[in-house]
Amino acid sequence: MGWKEAAAPVLTRMPAVQRPEGHVPFKRKLAWTAGILVLYFFLTNVQLWGLAGGGDDLFGQFRALLAGAQGSVLQLGIGPIVTASIVLQLLGGANLLGLDTNDPRDQQLYQGLQKVLVVVMIFLTGVPMVFMGNFLPPSQQLAQSLGIGILGVQALIFAQIAVGGLLILFMDEVVSKWGVGSGIGLFIVAGVSQSLVGGFISPFGQPPEASLLKTWIAALTGGIQVPPLLTGEGIAFVLIQLQVLDLFTTLLIYGVVVYAESVRVEIPLSHARVKGARGRFPVKLIYASVLPMILVRALQANIQFLGRILYSQMGESMPDLLGVYATSGGSVYPTSGLFYYLAPIHGRGEWMWWLGQTAAEPWQIAIRVLIDLTFMVIGGGIFAIFWVETTDMGPEATARQIQNSGMQIPGFRQNTGVIEKVMERYIPQVTVIGGALVGLLAVMANMLGTIGNVTGTGLLLTISITYKLYEEIAEEQMKNMHPMMRDMFGD
Template sequence: MSSERFSAISKIAQYIPEVPRPLRKPTLKVRLLWTLLILVLYVTMGFISLYKVTVSAQALPLYQIVFAAQQGTLTSLGIGPIVTGGLLAEILVGSEIINLDFSKEEDKAAFTAMVKVFTIVFIIIESVAYTVGMLGFYYHVPLSALPIDAIQLILAGIVVYMLDQMIQKGWGVGSGISLFILANVALLVMVDLFNPVKVAGQFFGIIPFLVQAALSGNIYAAVLRPNGYPSLVGLGATVAFILLLVYLEGVRIEVPVTSSQYRGIAGTYPIKLLYVSNVPVILVAALLANIQMIASWWASWARTSGLWYASMLAQYNSQGQLVGGLLYYLIGPQTLQQAISNPLLAVLFVAVMTVLSTAFAKVWVEMSGMSAEKAADGLIKAQMAIPGFRSTRSTVGMMLGRWIPVVTLLGGALVGLIAGISQFLGVFGGGIGLLLMVDISIQYYQTLIQEELEFIMPRLAGIFGR
C-alpha cells in the first residue's frame, strides 16, 4: 500500500473517537475495578432490546458464542466488527500485501489507524446487513423501525469498540475481546445450570430440574433430556472437558535458555502443546458463523418470498426448529440425540472442525509471527541463548523448529476435535464456548501472574510469563 493511501487512512482515523492512554500505569486494583465496570456495561447492553424488535426463534448459536453477541439487543453484533477488522489488518500485514516494519513508530501508528478504520467500516456494514436480515424468519420488526435499529447498532458498535480500547490502552486487565467472550459464555453456563424458567412444565436449568425430578421420584429424567435441555450427561461432559482442557494447557516442552547478558540467570522457554491456543477454533467458528449467518438470511428471504428452493436451504418443524436443508448441515448436530439419529452429520461436522482447525493453526503461526524463526528472533533480541548452541537466528530457529511445527498441527487438530465432539454432548455453554472460556480464564490467570513478575524482572516477563 502506498504512503498516500496510508496518509489518507491516518487522516480518516483522526476523526474516529479514541481512548487516551493513562498518564501513568494504574495500580492492579484500579485496573481490575475498571475491568469490572466495563464488563457490567457490556452485559447490561446485552439485555437492552433493539427498537420494536421481537426475537421469535433462537438461531446461529455459534455466531453468538464466538462474537459474544445477544441477538435482538444492542450487542447483536458483539465483537464481530472488531475481530473482523483486526483480522483483516493482520492478514494484509502477515501475508506481506502491506509491508510494515513494527520497529518504526510511524508504521505502528499506520497499522493502528488501519485497524481503527477497518473496524468502523465493518461496524457500519454489519449493522446495515443485520438490520436488513431482521426481515427474515427469526425476528418480528416493523419496516419503519429498521433505520432506528441500524443507528442503534452503529452507536452500540462504537461503544463496544471504545470499551475494548479502554482495556487495550491500559485502563483494564487483559483483552476486551477475550473478556466479553468469557462473560458471554459464563452467562450461558449459569443459565444451563440455574435457570428457573419453566419450559413445557419443567425447569430449564439442570439444578432446579434435578430438584424437581427428585421430588417427583423420577430422577432418571434428568440423565438425558430432550430438545437439548441441560442434562446430567451434559453436566458430566462439561466437568470432563474442563479437566481435559486444563490438563492439555499444562502439557508443554521446556526448552532450557540462559541469559547471555546476565550471568547465572537461566530458565526455560515453554512450547505448549496448544501452541496457538484457541485461535484456530475462533477462526473456524468465525468462518462457519458468517457462512451460517449468510445462509440463514438467504433461507429466511427465500422462505418469506415463497421461492421453490427455500426447503433446500433450510427446513423447520412446527416448533421453528431447524431439521433439514443446507443450513442444517452447516450448523451440525446440537444434541446427542441428533448425533445418534444422524451419525453421518456428526462425523462430518467433527471432521470439518478438525481439518479446518489444523489448517488455520498452521496458517496463523506463519502470519502472526509465532513461527520457529520469529520465536528465535525474539529470544535473540532478549539476549537469551540455548545452552550448548550458538546464539544465532539459524541455530536457535533450527532447534525450535524441531517442536513448533509439530505442536502447531497437533494442537490445532486437538482443539478442533474437542470443539466438534463437545458440541453435541450437551456441554454447558456450547463446546466451542467452553473451550474459549477455559482458555481465556487460564490466560487471565497467567496475565495476573505476569503482572507480579513485571515488578521483579521486567525485561524477562515477556519470555517467562507466557
C-alpha cells in the same frame, strides 16, 4: 504509489485508544477490566429503541460465542471484529498486504485497516439484519407517532447497533491496552459463564430443560417420574433427562483443556551476561490458545447467516440444493441442502436420530458430522498458524524476543537466526497439533451436550481464557514484585 502510501493518511488517523506511556500497576489494570465488564453487561441490557419485539436471533447457537445480546445495543456482538480479523489473517497469510508488523508505522496501518474493516462488517452484517426479513421488527406505533415511516425506524435501529458495534471495538482496545487479557476473551467468558451458572443453579424452567439442580431436586422429590434405573429406559433417563451426560462432558472438557494447557516442551534459557540466571521458554501443546476457534466458528456463523438472509428473501422458492428450512420454537433452521451440511452440530438431537428429534437420514447426519469435523480440525490448524504469525508468537518473533531480553539457548550461539532454527523444530508442529486437538474437542462437546447448552467452542474458550487470565494475573504480580522481570516479558 502503493496502497500503503495512498491509504496511510486515512489509516494513521483512525481513532484509537492511547497506549499507556509506562508500566500500568496491576490494581489499575484490574480496575479497567472490571469497569469494561460492568459496561458490557449494562449495554447487553439496553434494548434497542424502536424495536417491536425481540425478533429471531440470526446468530442462534453462535450467540454465546459472538457475545452481545439479541435485541440490545450490542446486537452484533464481537461478530464484526472477528470477521474483520478473519479477512486480515487470510490476506496476511497470503502475503497480499505487504505489512511488516515489526515496523511501528506498518503496525499503525494494520490497526487502522482493521478498524476500517470492522466498520465495513458492521454495515454488511447490520444492514441485512435490520432491513431484510423480520430479524429486528420495527415498531409500527413509533413510526406513526414520529411520522418517519417504517424505513425511518429501521434507520434508527441500525444506527443504534452500529454505535454498539463501534463501542465494543473500543472496549476491546481498552482492555487490551489498559487491562488484563483481551476484551474479546472477556466478553466471551462473561456470556458463557452466565449460561453455565444458569445451567447449574437457575430456579427457572421446567425439567428436563431446567437447571441441573432443579431437575435433580424434582427427581428426588417426585416432581418428575423416574423409570426403573436398571432398564435401558432408566439409564437413558439418567444420562439425558437428568443431564448426567452433560455434567460428565463439561467436567471432561474442563479436565482435558487444563491438562493440555499444562503439557509443554520447555526450552532451557540462560542469561548471556548474568551468570547463574536461567529460565525456560514453554511451548505449550495449545500454543496458539483456543482463540483461533473463534475465527473458525465465526466463519461457519457467517455461512449460516448468508443462508438465513437468502431464505428470508427467497422463501419457499429457494432451491432445495441450497437449503430447505423449517421453523420450530420460533427459530428457523436448515433441514437439508448445502446449508444443512455446512451447519455445525449443536446438540445430541441433531445427530442421535433414534431420539426422534431430527428427520434427517443417518447417511445425511454422517456427512454433516464429517464436514463439521473436517472444518474444525483442518480449520483449527490453519487459523492457529495464522494466529501465531500475526500475534508475534512465531519462531522468528520469539527468537527476536529472547535475543532482546539478553537470553540465549545453552550450547548455541547468541544469534537470532540460530535461536529461530531451534524454535522452528517445535512451534509450527505444536501449533498445528494443538489447533486440530481443540477443533476435535469442540465438536465432541457439541455432540455430547454440556451444562446450560453452552456450545463446545464456547466452553473451550471460557476454560482456556480463564486459565490464561490466571497466568497473566500471576505474571503481572511477578512484574510488580520484581520490576526487572518486565524486560524479560517485553513490557
